[in-house]
Amino acid sequence: MPRETMTIPQKVESIRILSPDGTVDKKLEPKLPDEDLLGLHKTMLSSRLFDERCFMLQRQGRIGTYGPTKGQEAASLGFAYCINNNDWFVPAFRETAAMLYRGWPMSTIMLWWGGHEIGATPPKGLNDLPICVPVSSQCQLAMGISWAQKLKKTKDVTLVFVGDGGTSEGDFHEAMNFAGVYKLPLVQIIQNNQWAISIPRHAQTASPTIAQKAIAYGFDAFQVDGNDILACIVAGQEAVKKAREGGGPTIIEAITYRLGVHTTADDPKKYRKDDEVKEWEPKDPLIRFKAYLEKKKLLTDAVETKLREEIRLKLDEATAVAEGYRASKTDFFEYVYAEMTPELRKQKAELEEYLAHGAKPSHANELSRV
Amino acid sequence: MPQMTMVQAINLAMKEAMREDPNVVVLGQDVGQDEGVFRVTEGLLKEFGPERCIDTPLAEAAIAGGTIGMALAGMKPICEMQFDGFSYQSLHQIEGHARRFRNRTRGRLTVPMVMRFPYGGGIRAIEHHSEAPEATYAHWAGLKVVLPSSPRNARALLRAAILDPDPVIYMEPKAIYRAFREEVPEAPETMPIGKARIARAGKDMTIISYAASLRAALEAAETLEEEHRIDAEVIDLLSVSPLDSDTINASVRKTGRAVIVHEAPRHCSVSGEIVARIVEESLLYLEAPIKRVTGFDTAIPFFANELTYIPDAGRVVKAALETARF
Numbered sequence: 093m094p095r096e097t098m099t100i101p102q103k104v105e106s107i108r109i110l111s112p113d114g115t116v117d118k119k120l121e122p123k124l125p126d127e128d129l130l131g132l133h134k135t136m137l138s139s140r141l142f143d144e145r146c147f148m149l150q151r152q153g154r155i156g157t158y159g160p161t162k163g164q165e166a167a168s169l170g171f172a173y174c175i176n177n178n179d180w181f182v183p184a185f186r187e188t189a190a191m192l193y194r195g196w197p198m199s200t201i202m203l204w205w206g207g208h209e210i211g212a213t214p215p216k217g218l219n220d221l222p223i224c225v226p227v228s229s230q231c232q233l234a235m236g237i238s239w240a241q242k243l244k245k246t247k248d249v250t251l252v253f254v255g256d257g258g259t260s261e262g263d264f265h266e267a268m269n270f271a272g273v274y275k276l277p278l279v280q281i282i283q284n285n286q287w288a289i290s291i292p293r294h295a296q297t298a299s300p301t302i303a304q305k306a307i308a309y310g311f312d313a314f315q316v317d318g319n320d321i322l323a324c325i326v327a328g329q330e331a332v333k334k335a336r337e338g339g340g341p342t343i344i345e346a347i348t349y350r351l352g353v354h355t356t357a358d359d360p361k362k363y364r365k366d367d368e369v370k371e372w373e374p375k376d377p378l379i380r381f382k383a384y385l386e387k388k389k390l391l392t393d394a395v396e397t398k399l400r401e402e403i404r405l406k407l408d409e410a411t412a413v414a415e416g417y418r419a420s421k422t423d424f425f426e427y428v429y430a431e432m433t434p435e436l437r438k439q440k441a442e443l444e445e446y447l448a449h450g451a452k453p454s455h456a457n458e459l460s461r462v
Numbered sequence: 463m464p465q466m467t468m469v470q471a472i473n474l475a476m477k478e479a480m481r482e483d484p485n486v487v488v489l490g491q492d493v494g495q496d497e498g499v500f501r502v503t504e505g506l507l508k509e510f511g512p513e514r515c516i517d518t519p520l521a522e523a524a525i526a527g528g529t530i531g532m533a534l535a536g537m538k539p540i541c542e543m544q545f546d547g548f549s550y551q552s553l554h555q556i557e558g559h560a561r562r563f564r565n566r567t568r569g570r571l572t573v574p575m576v577m578r579f580p581y582g583g584g585i586r587a588i589e590h591h592s593e594a595p596e597a598t599y600a601h602w603a604g605l606k607v608v609l610p611s612s613p614r615n616a617r618a619l620l621r622a623a624i625l626d627p628d629p630v631i632y633m634e635p636k637a638i639y640r641a642f643r644e645e646v647p648e649a650p651e652t653m654p655i656g657k658a659r660i661a662r663a664g665k666d667m668t669i670i671s672y673a674a675s676l677r678a679a680l681e682a683a684e685t686l687e688e689e690h691r692i693d694a695e696v697i698d699l700l701s702v703s704p705l706d707s708d709t710i711n712a713s714v715r716k717t718g719r720a721v722i723v724h725e726a727p728r729h730c731s732v733s734g735e736i737v738a739r740i741v742e743e744s745l746l747y748l749e750a751p752i753k754r755v756t757g758f759d760t761a762i763p764f765f766a767n768e769l770t771y772i773p774d775a776g777r778v779v780k781a782a783l784e785t786a787r788f
Contacts (some may be wrong), residue, residue, distance in 0.1 A: 108679035179533070181660060185608065208566060209566055209567070211563060211567075212566045212567055213567045213568045213570050214548055214567065214570060214571070216584065219535075221534070222567060226554060226558045229527065229554060229555060229558055229559060231527075232523060232526075232527020232528060232530070232531065232555060233527055233530055233534065234531060235524065235527065235528050235531060235551055236527055236528035236529060236530055236531015236532045236533075236534070236535070237531040237535045238530070238531075239528055239531065239532055240531065240532040240537045241535065243487065243513055243514075243532075243537070244535075244536075262523060263527065263554075263555075265526075266521040266523055266524035266527070267524060267527070267528075269519055269521065269524070270518070270519060270521070270524045270528060273519055283481070298688070330734070348648070386619040403703040423568075424565065426569075427564045427567060427568055427569050427606050428603045428628040429564070429604070429606070429627075429628050430564075430572070430626075430628055432476060433656060433704040434704070434707065434708065435707065437702060455623055
């Protein structure tokens with residue numbers, strides 16, 4: 093065999109079940125209980141309305157920079173649906189729908205964007221990491237968590253998210269390499285939303301798909317329509333089952349689109365055409381899932397209108413809880429180590445003494461509003 | 463009581479911890495079959511098997527990040543960076559996550575891990591194998607940075623590091639891995655992290671040092687006593703974060719003079735912090751300017767010339783005499 097095309101055992105499968113118009117591929121359609129379908133719809137809608145609320149709060153100066161998830165609800169929620177509370181969930185930062193489904197209170201997520209550490213504190217009973225800012229670094233943490241799951245011989249799995257841009261980072265490569273070597277119970281989701289701030293997908297990697305990177309790490313991948321929640325669920329369930337049974341990791345590339353800005357500090361008009369956004373708008377995951385539920389006679393406009401009202405009330409409550417939160421001015425000294433060091437005690441006393449005399453730190457270079 | 467080298471003592475501390483707690487695992491490049499490039503992990507694979515003494519692929523950030531993940535998920539992992547200079551490849555995981563989780567999650571998620579690596583120069587190694595990065599790590603709140611100076615304290619401090627609820631960076635002065643033996647007690651012992659040790663009591667001046675440089679400091683103290691009738695107190699810091707200000711200041715208040723010795727470069731170094739703490743707390747007790755005997759603000763030279771750079775007893779004596787005669 094001096095020269096021949098090599099056969100590589102790993103494979104990449106693509107899945108789409110629900111078309112943008114709500115038509116379903118009957119052969120591939122997963123059999124999900126009606127109440128689950130309605131729960132998924134409610135969570136996607138909650139996430140969308142949460143997004144709108146936070147956008148408004150940011151514009152009013154009531155929270156800091158906000159990163160919306162509009163258009164990507166299915167590509168996080170569909171996968172979170174496949175795991176349970178004992179499993180670990182490791183988000184990047186555009187997984188609001190999945191976080192709400194996991195049980196993060198809306199007010200907690202608002203507090204994260206409002207600049208409070210309490211917003212990064214996972215609710216009790218959940219094996220979740222908080223939003224992760226350094227792109228792709230969470231892949232290594234998730235890899236380590238799944239390693240512990242394997243070493244402790246649990247049947248639990250770890251679900252981790254990264255964006256298309258994040259796959260260019262060394263951390264993504266290293267984590268996937270280790271996951272393959274140790275056959276870890278890890279499901280790596282890539283939310284490929286086509287843009288890493290201003291860098292389009294094609295400028296991020298020459299690889300025709302991101303999913304195929306799994307082949308080099310020695311395991312299989314899916315590329316799914318990430319705006320089709322049923323496709324996300326089918327791929328996610330298969331990957332989770334494989335991981336639970338000791339079959340090792342899977343990469344799932346979810347093709348989706350960032351319908352909004354990168355964050356509220358970003359102006360996408362500088363780098364992408366409106367035509368492209370318009371092309372993606374009809375592919376919105378909420379539109380097609382609603383059409384699907386309507387065809388199944390599970391949802392009507394009237395029901396959805398009522399649901400929106402319910403969610404708005406919850407958002408009002410969450411906003412009030414978040415804005416009512418009062419953090420101690422000096423508690424940041426208390427969580428450096430299990431026990432405060434003498435130097436930290438000294439520094440804390442120094443600050444408390446300054447604040448005790450009514451001082452209110454004011455900074456010459458504080459963000460000015462023009 | 464057995465006589466041990468530092469390598470043997472560190473090895474013993476890991477074995478003891480692994481025997482006591484199944485959640486303690488050791489991972490890194492070549493730590494298993496090869497038993498570590500300095501043989502620090504000798505016998506671990508044989509006794510504990512490949513799931514507890516884990517050979518990893520070559521990727522420092524994944525070793526560190528994976529270790530953090532294991533710790534978040536309830537294990538007590540000890541990772542090894544093969545050399546000081548390669549630990550930099552893992553810094554974003556250590557800075558970005560290991561040190562931050564307790565604060566980020568208000569104590570809900572913590573990272574009880576140890577990262578250990580051979581530290582410093584003096585063994586004629588090639589470039590990047592002789593670094594002294596303690597100030598880099600000490601700058602980051604949330605980490606503890608420990609540098610033992612002898613077999614006995616190496617074993618006790620590693621045990622303390624493994625038991626610690628927070629991430630500990632444990633730097634092993636490779637120049638003294640096998641330089642001398644010391645009696646190590648049969649029963650496991652710990653030492654508090656953040657507490658310095660009086661290595662030699664004295665009344666005329668304070669010499670502050672740690673890690674392999676401590677030997678130059680002690681040798682200088684002998685010379686000062688024998689040849690100059692100067693009775694120097696020598697403090698062995700053992701940990702540079704937390705830094706034991708109380709022990710340093712109590713000694714300087716007694717002696718009025720201080721010399722600080724380390725092999726790391728001087729700018730933004732541990733000695734800079736010590737000077738600040740002495741000036742803040744004990745300025746009026748000082749009889750002379752504080753002297754620093756350190757590596758220089760350059761890269762450490764390739765090994766043919768490394769001993770010119772690393773402080774020796776002669777440089778310490780010279781600085782001490784300048785301080786004494788001020």
